[in-house]
Amino acid sequence: MNEVTRSGRIARYVNCRSVGGLLFFVVALQCAALLVHPFGDVRPSAAEKPLMNSASIEHPVLDVMQRACQNCHSERTSWPLYSRIAPVSWLIEKDVHNGRSHWNMSKWDQYSIGERQDILSQMAPMVRNRKMPLPQYLLLHPEAKLSDADVELLYRWSRGERKRLKSESEQVSSPTTN
Secondary structure: OOHHHHHHHHHHHOOHHHHHHHHHHHHHHHHHHHOOOOOOOOOOOOOOOOOOOOOOOOHHHHHHHHHHOHHHHOOOOOOOHHHHOOOHHHHHHHHHHHHHHHOOHHHHHHOOHHHHHHHHHHHHHHHHOOOOOOHHHHHHOHHHOOOHHHHHHHHHHHHHHHHHHHHHHHHHHOOOOO
């Protein structure tokens, strides 16, 4: 087959109309994907609600949590522009959904004492073993990386808060004798 015949066949299949139609289809598909939220609507914000309400927490600890944890573990998530474009938005929404399902700083006061103790007992080793924040999160948010001092601060706070909650629950459950 000669070159002219081959290019004629290719031109029949690839013309402006088919390329334009394909481009229109891709753009329409992307626009439709923007409307899909497979993990529900995790975007509503409760920025006015205090974080870790009812916890005994000092400002240095809260500052570290706000810098490194609140985007995935609270309802104060800041949503960058790229988080609105599917399929990247789906990955980010999945991470936020999973983070909030393990621990939501905005709903700390709604957890029972036992649930709080469980969260704190999981938090301490996750932070100490540097499994949190997630590595993929740190790629785009290097400011969330925990220093050794941050790790020690969070570890000590979580252990201390867990002990405080344990003694509080023991005081509530044991009758006072007079």
